[in-house]
Amino acid sequence: MTTITKNKVTDLFLLNKPTNSNFVELRKAGLDYLESNGLPALKEEEYKFTQISKRLEQQITNFKSAQPASLSKVLVQKAIFEGFDGDIIVFNNGEFVPTLSIISQQNYSFSLLSDAKPEILGSIAKVENDPFVALNNLAFNDGVFISVPKGKKVEKPIYLLHFNQANQGQVVNQRVLIDVADSAEVTFLENTISLDEESYFSNTVVEVKVAQNSHAHYYRLQNENRQAIVVNNFVTDIHRDATFTSVATQLQGGMLRNNLTMNLLDSGCEGNMYGLYLLNGKTHVDNHTNVDHTKPHADSNELYKGILADSSRGVFNGKIFVRQDAQKTNAFQQNNNILLSEDAIINTKPQLEIWADDVKCSHGCTTGQLDEEALFYLQARGIGKEQARGLLLYAFAGEVMEHILYQPFQQYCTNLIQDRLGSKF
Amino acid sequence: MLSIKNLHASIEGTPILRGINLEVKPGEVHAIMGPNGSGKSTLASVLAGREEYEVTDGEVTFLGKDLLDLAPEDRAREGVFLAFQYPVEIPGVSSTNFLRTAVNQVREYRGLESLDAVKFLTIMKEKMKLVEIDQKLLSRSLNEGFSGGEKKRNEIFQMAMLEPKLAILDETDSGLDIDALRVVSNGVNKLKSPDNATIVVTHYQRLLDYIVPDYVHVLYKGRIVKSGTKELALELEEKGYDWIKEEVDAAV
Ligand SMILES: Nc1ncnc2c1ncn2[C@@H]1O[C@H](COP(=O)(O)OP(=O)(O)OP(=O)(O)O)[C@@H](O)[C@H]1O
Ligand SMILES: [Mg+2]
Numbered sequence: 031m032t033t034i035t036k037n038k039v040t041d042l043f044l045l046n047k048p049t050n051s052n053f054v055e056l057r058k059a060g061l062d063y064l065e066s067n068g069l070p071a072l073k074e075e076e077y078k079f080t081q082i083s084k085r086l087e088q089q090i091t092n093f094k095s096a097q098p099a100s101l102s103k104v105l106v107q108k109a110i111f112e113g114f115d116g117d118i119i120v121f122n123n124g125e126f127v128p129t130l131s132i133i134s135q136q137n138y139s140f141s142l143l144s145d146a147k148p149e150i151l152g153s154i155a156k157v158e159n160d161p162f163v164a165l166n167n168l169a170f171n172d173g174v175f176i177s178v179p180k181g182k183k184v185e186k187p188i189y190l191l192h193f194n195q196a197n198q199g200q201v202v203n204q205r206v207l208i209d210v211a212d213s214a215e216v217t218f219l220e221n222t223i224s225l226d227e228e229s230y231f232s233n234t235v236v237e238v239k240v241a242q243n244s245h246a247h248y249y250r251l252q253n254e255n256r257q258a259i260v261v262n263n264f265v266t267d268i269h270r271d272a273t274f275t276s277v278a279t280q281l282q283g284g285m286l287r288n289n290l291t292m293n294l295l296d297s298g299c300e301g302n303m304y305g306l307y308l309l310n311g312k313t314h315v316d317n318h319t320n321v322d323h324t325k326p327h328a329d330s331n332e333l334y335k336g337i338l339a340d341s342s343r344g345v346f347n348g349k350i351f352v353r354q355d356a357q358k359t360n361a362f363q364q365n366n367n368i369l370l371s372e373d374a375i376i377n378t379k380p381q382l383e384i385w386a387d388d389v390k391c392s393h394g395c396t397t398g399q400l401d402e403e404a405l406f407y408l409q410a411r412g413i414g415k416e417q418a419r420g421l422l423l424y425a426f427a428g429e430v431m432e433h434i435l436y437q438p439f440q441q442y443c444t445n446l447i448q449d450r451l452g453s454k455f
Numbered sequence: 456m457l458s459i460k461n462l463h464a465s466i467e468g469t470p471i472l473r474g475i476n477l478e479v480k481p482g483e484v485h486a487i488m489g490p491n492g493s494g495k496s497t498l499a500s501v502l503a504g505r506e507e508y509e510v511t512d513g514e515v516t517f518l519g520k521d522l523l524d525l526a527p528e529d530r531a532r533e534g535v536f537l538a539f540q541y542p543v544e545i546p547g548v549s550s551t552n553f554l555r556t557a558v559n560q561v562r563e564y565r566g567l568e569s570l571d572a573v574k575f576l577t578i579m580k581e582k583m584k585l586v587e588i589d590q591k592l593l594s595r596s597l598n599e600g601f602s603g604g605e606k607k608r609n610e611i612f613q614m615a616m617l618e619p620k621l622a623i624l625d626e627t628d629s630g631l632d633i634d635a636l637r638v639v640s641n642g643v644n645k646l647k648s649p650d651n652a653t654i655v656v657t658h659y660q661r662l663l664d665y666i667v668p669d670y671v672h673v674l675y676k677g678r679i680v681k682s683g684t685k686e687l688a689l690e691l692e693e694k695g696y697d698w699i700k701e702e703v704d705a706a707v
Contacts, residue, residue, distance in 0.1 A: 402507075407543040408553070410503050411613060412531035412561040421556070425547025425596075 040068045042093040046201075048171040052144045056152045060167030063157040070161055079345045079377050080287050080316040082162075085259050089199055089229045089284075095171065096123040096196035099225055106130050109191055109223055113438030116186035116219075119174065122193055124204040124232070126174050137182040138216065143173040143205060151175075151207050154237035155265040160289050162261045166203055166235040173205030178244075183215040187436050192222040194254070196230035204234040210244045210272075217247040219439050224255035229284070231259045238266040240274045242296075248274070249434050251443060252288075253281040256311060260286045270296035277433045279443050280307040280315045281450065291320040294328040294356075305334035306430040308450055309342035309374075316345035323356040323386075332363040335430050337423055337451075338374035348393070349381040356386045363393040368400055368426060420451040427451070456481050456652055457502075457522075457621055462513035464501045470511070471497045473677035479621070482649040486663055486688060487656045489674035490696045495656045496540050498674070499625045503537040504530050517621065531557075532564035534620030538610035538627050540656075545597040550609075553597050554579070554616055561617055582615040586642040603630045611642045622646070623654045628662040640665030660692035673699055 044064075070077035072084065101122050110118070119140070120130040126142065133140050143151060157164040178184055194202050210216055222232070232254075240246050254260065260283055268274050280286055292301035307315045321330045336344045346365045367376045380393040400422060408418035427447055434440035457479040464472040471494045479485055489495055501508050502515065504527030515522040522530060545553075559569040570578065583590065588608050598606050607627050614622055624643065628636055643666055647653065655666055663671075663685060671688045673681040675696070680703045681687065691699075 401543075401545075403543050404545050406503075406505055406527060407539065407545070408548075408557075409527035410531055410537050410539075411553070411557040412528050412564070412617065413553075413557050414528050414560060415526065417556070417560075418528075421548055421553070422545070425545065428547055 040064050043165060043169060046094045046169070048095065048169060048203075050144055050171045052147065052172075053151070053167070056167045059152070059157050060164040063164035064161065064168065067161060067164075069165065076318070080285065080314065082259065082261060082285065082287060085285050086231055089257065089259060090201065090231050091199040094200055095169065096194075096200035096202050096230065098122045098125065099193060099195035101127065101130060101193055103130065105193065106191065109221065111438060111442035113441065114189065115438075116189055118189045118191055120191050120193070121204060123196060124192070124202040124234075125171065135184055135186060137184045138176060138178045138188070141175050143175050143207065146175040148175050148207055148209065150209065150239060151237070154239060154267050155235050155263050159265060159291065160263050162233055163235055163263050166205060166233050166263070169201065169233065170203040170205040170235075173207065175207045175209070177209040178211060178214040178216045180211040181213045184217070187217040187219050187439070190218060190220040192220075193225055194222060194230055194232060194258070195225035196228060199229040199231070202230055202232040204232065206234070206236045208236070208238040208246070210238070210240050210246050212241045213243045214241070215245045217436055218249070219436065220248070220250040222252060222254050224258055227255050227257060229257040229259065232261070234260075234262045236262070236264045238264075238274065240266060240268045240272040242269045243271040245273045246275075247435060248276045249436060249439055250276070250278045251281070252279065252283060252286055253446065254283040254286075256282065256284055256313065258283045258286075262286075262288045264289065265291040265293070266301070267293045267295055268299045268301055271298035273300040273302070275302040275304070275433065277304045277430065278317070279305070279430070279447075280309070281446060282311075283313055283315065285314040287316045287318070289318045289320070291322070292330065293322045293324070294330065295324055297325050297327040299328045301328075301330045302433070303330070303332040303334070304430050304433040306427055306447075307334075307336040307338075307344055308427065308447060309336070309344060310339040310450075312341055314343045316347075318345075318347045318349075320349040321351065321361065323350070323352040323359045323361060325355055326357040326359070328356065329360040330362070333430060334365045335427060336365075336367040336376060337370065337427060338367065338376060339370040341371070341373035343374070344376040346376070346378040346395070347381060348379070350383070350391060350393070352384040352386050352389055352391065354385040357388045359386060359389040359391070361389065361391045365395040366426070367395075367397040368423065369397060370400065416452070420448070423451045424448055456518055458516045460514050462498075462501070462515060463511045464497060464508045465511055466497070466508050471508075471677055472501065474513070475677070475679060477672070477679065479652045479654065481652055483670070484647075484653045484655065484666060484668045486668035486671045487654060487674055488658065488671060488688065488691055490700070493674045494677045495674050496625055499537055499540075499623045499654075499656060502530075502623060503527060503535060528560070529564070531617070532561050534651075536614050536617055536619030536622045538607075538614060538622065538624040540625040540629070542598050542606040542610055544599045544601070546599050548597045550593040550595060550597050551579070554613065557613075558616055579616065582612060585615050585645055586612045587638050588612045604632070604635045607631060608635065608639060611639050615642060615646055618646075620651045621654070622651070623656070625656045626658065627655070628657055628659055636662065637665065660688045663688050675699060675703055
């Protein structure tokens with residue numbers, strides 16, 4: 031079984047190479063890696079709770095890249111939430127769509143990877159990080175490059191909007207590279223819309239360089255169809271005195287695996303990771319986060335919270351690595367879960383590796399049910415049971431939403447969450 | 456208004472209430488006293504509808520309705536209010552939002568229009584004065600980090616906002632200093648009317664100097680074993696419960 035998965039799925043991908051002839055070295059690195067390692071086998075430690083390869087074998091029938099779906103201005107319009115004011119970068123099954131995108135702000139530059147050929151491509155997300163990075167190297171056709179020049183502030187958010195629709199279980203490959211230069215500032219939003227209920231496999235890599243003294247925020251919503259298999263490798267290099275904040279919200283999907291890595295490369299920098307997974311049905315969400323403290327005086331803060339209903343499954347694995355040089359590190363990690371059903375499962379594991387001796391690190395995780403005492407207290411004041419549950423669950427979840435500093439997006443996510451908590455749960 | 460007949464209740468199979476009988480009429484104040492663990496909070500919780508308790512026998516009617524048949528929220532909407540012995544801290548739920556939701560759901564049930572933000576705030580300010588509660592407390596999460604006394608005061612404030620017909624105060628006086636006790640009792644007294652009734656559960660006669668009861672009942676081993684007037688409370692204060700325990704245990 032192990033070898034079948036390893037070779038069969040990999041071979042299927044190898045048969046379907048992209049048409050774009052650029053990125054020769056990147057593709058070679060990916061190919062070399064996959065030829066010797068394959069995709070994660072069943073016993074692979076990093077993927078033991080999230081059997082992506084097996085899911086692919088079961089659900090993906092055609093390993094070709096999905097052809098563009100038919101999109102329209104109306105569809106894009108429908109995906110824009112109230113109060114949004116900013117640029118929109120539209121992707122159709124992973125490929126940039128110029129005609130539907132709105133790129134109007136002056137303070138950053140946008141281009142295709144094949145045009146810009148940025149040198150740092152592939153240097154932040156490396157093939158050794160994860161086999162799916164190698165696969166992405168091999169399979170993406172073209173991607174986008176967004177760079178914010180030194181000292182500039184991009185005033186309005188940049189909204190990366192993906193539309194996915196892959197017939198007969200096809201593959202969507204996306205590649206994004208973001209380069210935020212010294213003392214610059216920018217906020218990204220990301221959302222993926224499934225156009226139907228068919229299976230697809232989306233394998234995305236986002237690389238972000240946050241240069242000295244710059245500030246970047248990345249707010250991401252994953253609310254895809256119940257068949258979607260998604261692997262996302264998101265890797266950031268954070269340089270001296272720079273801050274990067276990620277807020278990731280997962281509401282729906284088939285099997286979602288997020289590998290979020292923050293490399294804290296110098297002193298004075300800060301990496302923040304916030305996450306909320308609100309799962310029902312059979313949705314399976316796995317958040318693997320990884321913070322690498324390499325130099326003294328850097329901070330990381332992490333808070334992931336989950337509410338799991340029905341037979342949904344959550345995995346949280348939080349790695350904090352503090353190297354010998356990284357004295358005076360502050361690293362905080364918290365993972366809290368509420369299970370609403372006996373069939374819901376959460377696997378949570380902090381993984382701390384600390385080689386410096388003068389550091390402040392703390393981590394904690396809790397898993398429990400809804401607080402019945404609190405529920406009764408609210409009911410005893412005349413609040414209906416359903417609404418009381420909703421209030422308590424939102425109180426739990428809201429702590430994560432507070433970290434979305436772009437108000438209209440916070441409101442949009444809050445509305446989706448409250449709808450869910452008020453009705454289904 | 457409230458009629459309890461032969462009420463039996465147990466938790467996890469252990470009987471706690473073993474045949475409670477009590478009649479409460481509008482305008483009356485009843486005090487329930489008794490040693491620790493005798494079942495006072497259990498009685499209060501069963502009346503408010505806490506689900507962990509199983510009613511195994513007996514009946515309770517409230518204003519002609521079968522109280523035991525109603526969900527906890529509907530009991531509150533009908534006018535039953537329980538001031539908790541141990542109010543729950545609820546992080547992330549703002550006191551003001553919570554109260555507005557509660558008040559409006561109660562009003563809706565009673566066929567009244569819901570209060571808009573301005574009207575709600577006006578009423579809130581007025582009731583805050585009544586129990587001398589600080590605005591700062593209400594801008595925090597519900598009961599979170601409140602001192603014992605602040606929690607008790609907040610219970611009475613919620614009571615003032617919800618205007619119940621039957622208030623059950625479970626040891627609202629415990630742990631309060633004299634000044635706080637006076638404020639809380641004043642609040643309760645101001646809310647009293649010929650149409651509503653109060654049940655005060657307490658260990659201390661002291662409270663009954665402020666909230667003067669019409670009847671005093673002693674609960675022991677899940678039964679009301681003695682009833683009397685406010686003089687009974689003075690006697691208990693002086694002599695303790697041992698003589699009553701002896702009387703009861705001898706009769707068994
Ligand atoms: N969850 C529970 N499981 C088992 N027994 C319980 C539970 N809750 C209460 N009891 C028991 O029920 C009995 C009555 O408790 P209750 O809290 O009603 O007493 P009380 O009269 O209010 O006491 P106090 O004066 O200490 O407030 C006690 O013996 C207590 O141990
Ligand atoms: Mg008690």
